[in-house]
Amino acid sequence: MTFLDILLQQSINGLMLGIMYSLVAVGFTLYFGVLDVINFAHGDFFMLGGFMALMLYAIAEAVGFAGNALVVVIYLFIGSMILTGVVGVVTERVCVKPVSKAPMLISLLVTLGLGIAIREAVRVLYPRGSDPKGFPTLMPQGSFNVGNIVIRYENLIIFGLGIAVIMAVNFLINRTKMGAAIRAVAQDGEAAMMMGVDLDRTIDITFLIGSAVAAVAGIMNGFYYGQTMFNIGAMMGVIGFSAAVIGGLGNIYGAIVGGILFGLLETFAAAALPYGAENKRVFAFLIVILFLVFRPTGILGEKIFERV
Amino acid sequence: MTEMFLTLEGVTAAYSNMEALRRVNVQVEKGKIACLLGSNGAGKSTLIKAILGLVKVVEGRITFDGEDITREKTHRVVRRGISIVPEGKRIFPKMTTIENLRMGAYIEQDEQAIEERLERVFELFPRLEERAHQIAGTMSGGEQSMLSIGRGLMSSPRLMIFDEPSLGLAPILVEQNFETIQRINEEGTTVFLVEQNASLTLEIASYGYVLQKGKVVAEGTAEQLTDSEVIQSAYLKS
Numbered sequence: 001m002t003f004l005d006i007l008l009q010q011s012i013n014g015l016m017l018g019i020m021y022s023l024v025a026v027g028f029t030l031y032f033g034v035l036d037v038i039n040f041a042h043g044d045f046f047m048l049g050g051f052m053a054l055m056l057y058a059i060a061e062a063v064g065f066a067g068n069a070l071v072v073v074i075y076l077f078i079g080s081m082i083l084t085g086v087v088g089v090v091t092e093r094v095c096v097k098p099v100s101k102a103p104m105l106i107s108l109l110v111t112l113g114l115g116i117a118i119r120e121a122v123r124v125l126y127p128r129g130s131d132p133k134g135f136p137t138l139m140p141q142g143s144f145n146v147g148n149i150v151i152r153y154e155n156l157i158i159f160g161l162g163i164a165v166i167m168a169v170n171f172l173i174n175r176t177k178m179g180a181a182i183r184a185v186a187q188d189g190e191a192a193m194m195m196g197v198d199l200d201r202t203i204d205i206t207f208l209i210g211s212a213v214a215a216v217a218g219i220m221n222g223f224y225y226g227q228t229m230f231n232i233g234a235m236m237g238v239i240g241f242s243a244a245v246i247g248g249l250g251n252i253y254g255a256i257v258g259g260i261l262f263g264l265l266e267t268f269a270a271a272a273l274p275y276g277a278e279n280k281r282v283f284a285f286l287i288v289i290l291f292l293v294f295r296p297t298g299i300l301g302e303k304i305f306e307r308v
Numbered sequence: 309m310t311e312m313f314l315t316l317e318g319v320t321a322a323y324s325n326m327e328a329l330r331r332v333n334v335q336v337e338k339g340k341i342a343c344l345l346g347s348n349g350a351g352k353s354t355l356i357k358a359i360l361g362l363v364k365v366v367e368g369r370i371t372f373d374g375e376d377i378t379r380e381k382t383h384r385v386v387r388r389g390i391s392i393v394p395e396g397k398r399i400f401p402k403m404t405t406i407e408n409l410r411m412g413a414y415i416e417q418d419e420q421a422i423e424e425r426l427e428r429v430f431e432l433f434p435r436l437e438e439r440a441h442q443i444a445g446t447m448s449g450g451e452q453s454m455l456s457i458g459r460g461l462m463s464s465p466r467l468m469i470f471d472e473p474s475l476g477l478a479p480i481l482v483e484q485n486f487e488t489i490q491r492i493n494e495e496g497t498t499v500f501l502v503e504q505n506a507s508l509t510l511e512i513a514s515y516g517y518v519l520q521k522g523k524v525v526a527e528g529t530a531e532q533l534t535d536s537e538v539i540q541s542a543y544l545k546s
């Protein structure tokens with residue numbers, strides 16, 4: 001393999017991961033827009049999405065609903081998005097919205113606590129919840145070559161799905177009336193209410209979208225690595241938050257760009273640096289830190305507290 | 309027979325523990341322009357927030373078109389046909405002119421009606437049509453003021469409330485705004501105009517109230533107020 005091949009191969013892997021990170025980062029940005037909170041439990045919704053899919057799969061197996069793999073995959077995604085989305089809305093109402101007007105420190109503590117609660121609930125409630133959980137093989141296996149670059153079918157599907165979800169979110173936020181309400185609330189909540197926007201409903205919908213999209217990322221992650229675990233949300237939370245901040249918190253496109261950038265950084269570090277595989281995240285976070293020191297507003301942000 | 313469209317009866321409103329309105333009685337007659345005058349911090353914006361359910365109403369009753377709207381949620385009040393041009397314009401800075409205007413028609417489902425209203429707003433403010441796709445936050449103060457009024461018109465309101473539309477605008481633009489407000493009223497919309505600029509306001513209003521430290525200290529027809537002691541001394545001293 002030439003250097004260029006390696007570069008391309010890593011870019012593809014990095015893009016895959018990056019899309020996943022983008023999906024998580026979008027939630028951070030949306031929540032920050034409508035509620036001015038940073039929801040540190042968000043990474044655990046990513047984890048929850050994966051576990052909801054596992055649970056739904058176990059149920060399907062138990063009742064003998066195996067059928068067509070495509071149908072099962074669709075069922076897992078839709079089902080998990082709905083369940084995770086509902087948990088997202090319920091927790092928003094119970095403990096995120098009530099602290100959104102309090103000092104940042106309070107919402108920070110509450111959302112961190114919420115994340116731990118979700119994590120531990122999964123560990124305790126899911127059968128043998130402390131162990132890594134294997135993901136079923138439902139996607140076509142095998143791969144094809146483009147030149148010297150190997151592309152696995154499974155990854156291609158996951159990638160396509162991620163892109164589709166990102167485009168759907170973008171459409172929802174920027175092209176629909178519901179999205180206009182979300183953007184209006186992000187820019188000026190009181191003015192949005194004066195236009196007849198139901199603030200509480202809009203916040204609910206935002207959390208529904210944010211958690212459902214994180215669930216998609218969680219399932220993608222499960223298929224990609226072939227397994228998941230109750231504690232993967234903490235790291236993903238930090239990555240998603242970093243990606244959102246790199247992009248300029250509050251900016252949807254920024255979150256997408258930030259996520260992809262983080263994914264690329266990580267895979268290049270793993271491939272190119274000595275001991276890279278073990279330290280890829282150290283390297284990626286180092287770049288994030290340096291980046292924020294020199295450009296604290298993020299790539300697309302005009303100011304750090306920019307809105308959607 | 310005069311018909312009272314909007315009424316506040318003995319309304320007291322407070323921010324956490326601080327009372328900002330005390331037992332206020334105000335009435336807006338259907339089809340007319342009523343005004344509320346008062347200096348900075350008198351409680352004018354608070355009174356509007358009380359109508360819109362954006363501040364805690366401690367006591368009293370607010371009705372619109374005969375129905376009790378006290379403490380009703382903001383979006384519900386708006387859906388009854390009240391629209392507001394808020395203090396400081398409060399346009400959505402990252403949206404374009406068109407997007408802002410469409411937000412004004414958020415409660416309208418009928419796309420045909422929205423298009424017609426857009427045309428009407430553009431006819432009223434040709435400048436907005438030229439700026440249709442400009443990001444609102446990058447427009448001049450005068451243009452943003454037009455946009456805020458245009459946005460308020462987009463819901464085709466029965467009552468339109470203006471909170472200090474003259475604030476921070478050059479005199480020529482203020483006059484234009486007041487002419488527009490008068491025209492909106494002549495075309496059938498009831499207006500409640502909240503202002504510090506007493507002389508211009510009393511020229512177009514038919515009835516008015518004067519607010520001081522959260523209390524109504526004077527009321528009367530525009531002529532009565534223009535001649536009154538409180539206005540002469542506090543607002544029209546020349």
Ligand SMILES: Nc1ncnc2c1ncn2[C@@H]1O[C@H](COP(=O)(O)OP(=O)(O)O)[C@@H](O)[C@H]1O
Binds near residue numbers: 323347348350
């Ligand atoms: N959000 C708020 N929280 C606490 N006090 C407020 C708030 N808004 C206004 N006030 C106070 O209420 C009083 C009336 O304010 P306001 O209604 O804005 O006056 P006006 O619009 O006549 O200038 C003032 O003393 C002001 O400081």
Ligand SMILES: [Mg+2]
Binds near residue numbers: 352354395471472
């Ligand atoms: Mg005011």
